[in-house]
Amino acid sequence: MAIPATAGPPVTASPRLMWAILGLVLLADALDMIDATVTNIAAPTITAELHGGEGLIKWLGSAYMLAMGVLLVVGGRLGDKYGQRRLFLIGMSGFTIASAVAGLSPNPALLVLARGAQGAFGALLIPQGMAIMTKTFSRDMLTKAFGMFGPLLGIASVGGPILAGFVIDADIAGLSWRPIFLVNLVLGGLGLVLAVRLLPQDDGDASTGVDGVGSGLLAAIMFGLLLGLVEGSSNGWTAIPILSIVAGLVFLAAFARRQSTAADPLLKPSLLRNRGFSSGLLVGLIVFAATTGLVYVLSLFMQQGLHASARDASLGLLPMTVGIIVAAGACMALIKKMGRTLIFLGLAIILIGCGWLLVLVTSSGTDLSLWTLAPAVFLTGLGMGACYGTIFDIAIGDIDPDEAGSASGSLSAIQQLAAGIGSAAVTSVFFQSTASGLGHAMTTSLVVVVALTAITVPAVILMPRRAPEELQH
Incomplete structure (x- = not known):
């Protein structure tokens, strides 16, 4: 993880506050890592109970990662424009609500949409923590913080699949796989309370540019390619998956063109x-x-x-x-x-x-x-x-x-x-x-x-x- 060349404005946070903010940022990143990996184990059980077929297995992970990847860079820019604290609160709130919808989903379609929403709000949430630390931490504290990310996120990547496996086998209250998402109501709620109390106020910079067209083209590329792959392998290589992949490649060319001409390219x-x-x-x-x-x-x-x-x-x-x-x-x-x-x-x-x-x-x-x-x-x-x-x-x-x-x-x-x-x-x-x-x-x-x-x-x-x-x- 790269340490920024400059630490931003003068440091104002006390040592105790810096450690508290670090704990909050690590909680947010751990939530992302756990939910990115939790369906690696849970997918067969979820698919069997919701009768979703092969397509659901593929989309459970892909929907989350697609939304996260497409919006991650934009999430950072939105934080610069409207304030990192505001975007952190929006991201944590949306992620928590989307987790609840995922855990209560009665059918595959709603679950996939909820997974996409988790990824999208996660993309608004994750970049803000790094920006907040860069602005408020001393250089020494910043180095210590970055040194903790690798081990903790490694533990979270272990925790996701293991949590899913043990929760499914425990069948808590007869809910099977659903608590692997519903637990985020507790963790996300805790994150919101801490964020309101700890994060410094910032108004952002209204002059920061956000390339909405480029973001839309990137989303269209990935959706077209993934839809073609999933549909083609699940239901046969008919006109729909082939055209979807072709459309994705066309959008790729348009995205490349946009990045060479946009004032604020992604x-x-x-x-x-x-x-x-x-x-x-x-x-x-x-x-x-x-x-x-x-x-x-x-x-x-x-x-x-x-x-x-x-x-x-x-x-x-x-x-x-x-x-x-x-x-x-x-x-x-x-x-x-x-x-x-x-x-x-x-x-x-x-x-x-x-x-x-x-x-x-x-x-x-x-x-x-x-x-x-x-x-x-x-x-x-x-x-x-x-x-x-x-x-x-x-x-x-x-x-x-x-x-x-x-x-x-x-x-x-x-x-x-x-x-x-x-x-x-x-x-x-x-x-x-x-x-x-x-x-x-x-x-x-x-x-x-x-x-x-x-x-x-x-x-x-x-x-x-x-x-x-x-x-x-």
């Missing part, structure tokens, strides 16, 4: 002309898409192929998350010395881990235990953690300081959009291959993940050798 054209940054953008897009899809289909394979309960499947994925946390933590100390070599190492470990899984599934099919898969799952997590902790930090190694904000926001948005694309695309491959058995479906999905990961290796050579100096702790 993505500065100079960033795309930076070879190191654009290479990092491409590597991050593919790696996050492939690995997010892998996590989703592993959960499906464990529950549908190995007949694991939701709780056991969540524990089956735990080695991967532990690997991510371990590697991401190690990379914080190694990034100064090793730079982009860490990315090569991470990609190699992902390939070895997926190759190991491929051998196991190819040889034994669904006659496997979660314990047999655990070492390969852990190794794959180590590779993912090495990449997650370094790709975007290295990508901004050569950019100008005045482009840091736009670059960081763009990379965060790409991460969310990649996750949405990956969960839809790789699960589409999985379901398209189930006719030959779930073992074959998992094998095919792993081959796709390996191929996508492998093609990113040459692009890493074009990335900067080092992260910016302020990230080299």
Whole structure:
């Protein structure tokens, strides 16, 4: 996570207030991380109870990540324009209400809409915390705060699937999966109370530009591509999914044109002309898409192929998350010395881990235990953690300081959009291959993940050798 080059206006917060604000911001980010991952485990149970079919499994994660990715950069700009405190309160309120709607949804359509609303309000919420800390924290406190994000969000990424697995198995008050969303009424309510009491007043800057046209085009791109992928793989490649993908590509061309002509573009054209940054953008897009899809289909394979309960499947994925946390933590100390070599190492470990899984599934099919898969799952997590902790930090190694904000926001948005694309695309491959058995479906999905990961290796050579100096702790 990049530390801004300047800390903004003079610091006014006391040490106690800075720690309280940090706790609030971490709560907001943890809510986002938990809800982004909670359906990895819960999707089969939700789909069975709501009779949603394959399409619902794909949209549960994709709707959230699509809305989050499309609006993330805009959310930051709106905070600058109308005030971070105001947008934080709107985001937390909307996220809490959308969570309640998701938990009470009687049908797939309303649930998918609620998941999209969660992502949209989350995109208004998350950028404000970083901006508030930058304005009110001392440089020393800011460094301490950023150092806490990785471990806590890693714990939250573990907590989402594990929470889902145990809540579903507990069947609290006969509500099955619904409490995984309803718990946000308590957490979101607490966040609102704290935000009203703690966050400083700010009026924003009315002169800040927000590219509404560019945002609309970006939304149209992602919706068109995801709708085509989901509908085509679920209901056949008729005219509707094909036209949807074509429309997405047309909107992509229009978006590229808009970014070169807009007064306040979402993505500065100079960033795309930076070879190191654009290479990092491409590597991050593919790696996050492939690995997010892998996590989703592993959960499906464990529950549908190995007949694991939701709780056991969540524990089956735990080695991967532990690997991510371990590697991401190690990379914080190694990034100064090793730079982009860490990315090569991470990609190699992902390939070895997926190759190991491929051998196991190819040889034994669904006659496997979660314990047999655990070492390969852990190794794959180590590779993912090495990449997650370094790709975007290295990508901004050569950019100008005045482009840091736009670059960081763009990379965060790409991460969310990649996750949405990956969960839809790789699960589409999985379901398209189930006719030959779930073992074959998992094998095919792993081959796709390996191929996508492998093609990113040459692009890493074009990335900067080092992260910016302020990230080299």
